[in-house]
Amino acid sequence: MVAPPDNDVLWARGLTHAHDGSPALHSVSLGVRDGEILAVSGPRGSGKTTLLRCLSGQLLPQEGEVWFNSTPVHTMGPLTRERLRRDRFGWIDPEPALVPELTAWENVALPLMLRGFGRRAAKTAALEWLQRLDVGGCARKRPYALLHSERQRVVVARALVGSPTVLFADEPTAPLHRAERGHVLRTLTAAARSHGITVVLATHDPETAALADRTVSLLDGRRVRTVHLPQPAETEGRAACSLSV
Numbered sequence: 202m203v204a205p206p207d208n209d210v211l212w213a214r215g216l217t218h219a220h221d222g223s224p225a226l227h228s229v230s231l232g233v234r235d236g237e238i239l240a241v242s243g244p245r246g247s248g249k250t251t252l253l254r255c256l257s258g259q260l261l262p263q264e265g266e267v268w269f270n271s272t273p274v275h276t277m278g279p280l281t282r283e284r285l286r287r288d289r290f291g292w293i294d295p296e297p298a299l300v301p302e303l304t305a306w307e308n309v310a311l312p313l314m315l316r317g318f319g320r321r322a323a324k325t326a327a328l329e330w331l332q333r334l335d336v337g338g339c340a341r342k343r344p345y346a347l348l349h350s351e352r353q354r355v356v357v358a359r360a361l362v363g364s365p366t367v368l369f370a371d372e373p374t375a376p377l378h379r380a381e382r383g384h385v386l387r388t389l390t391a392a393a394r395s396h397g398i399t400v401v402l403a404t405h406d407p408e409t410a411a412l413a414d415r416t417v418s419l420l421d422g423r424r425v426r427t428v429h430l431p432q433p434a435e436t437e438g439r440a441a442c443s444l445s446v
């Protein structure tokens with residue numbers, strides 16, 4: 202094993218993985234610099250989610266290495282990886298999954314309370330983040346009483362509240378209308394920059410990828426130089442993407 206370069210917060214080499222025999226990643230290597238916003242782009246099924254799950258320690262790749270700040274993640278046991286995810290990483294799914302029995306602020310406060318914060322401090326931080334994401338008025342509502350887009354804003358607040366070292370965002374604005382997307386993404390990226398949070402952002406949307414500092418492109422599980430993703434209006438009746446390897 203060779204340790205990664207010092208300025209990479211995450212570093213992966215030769216990641217290869219298949220789900221039940223169906224190939225998802227093939228020999229993907231990349232480095233993520235401290236504090237950068239990195240987009241992982243590619244069409245549907247190109248391996249973006251699988252790559253984020255390998256980088257975040259949710260999934261052990263069948264081949265390859267993942268390093269976080271010079272510590273190998275691929276050799277960690279499940280409990281150590283779980284602690285790493287809880288204490289250092291944030292995660293946003295395309296679908297807003299919240300605990301139905303808890304209010305919006307309690308959902309946002311949850312990661313802090315799991316880390317041992319007192320209820321009052323966790324609540325103050327949760328309310329601040331809900332305000333920043335324009336859903337402060339929803340703080341006392343339970344998820345069933347929220348619009349889909351409000352739920353996703355609550356999920357974003359929950360991912361940011363603990364100032365993770367790395368935030369993994371898998372199509373974070375997929376459930377939002379186009380008009381809302383920009384605002385949530387700008388809030389997310391501005392918060393990440395001001396708190397020095399590194400973001401790895403999976404997206405098949407060129408407008409979302411454009412907000413990143415750098416883009417890594419995937420096609421059929423392999424890293425390619427560029428993938429030209431179509432604008433939504435371009436897709437009908439045309440090839441879904443073109444590439445340059």
Ligand SMILES: Nc1ncnc2c1ncn2[C@@H]1O[C@H](COP(=O)(O)OP(=O)(O)OP(=O)(O)O)[C@@H](O)[C@H]1O
Nearest residue numbers: 220221223224225244245246247248249250251252
């Ligand atoms: N749990 C699974 N079981 C079986 N096959 C899977 C599983 N997860 C992903 N795959 C397959 O692995 C490949 C890569 O999927 P992945 O979800 O990583 O791509 P993606 O680029 O994130 O796609 P999308 O944008 O649709 O989420 C696809 O062919 C997909 O069908």
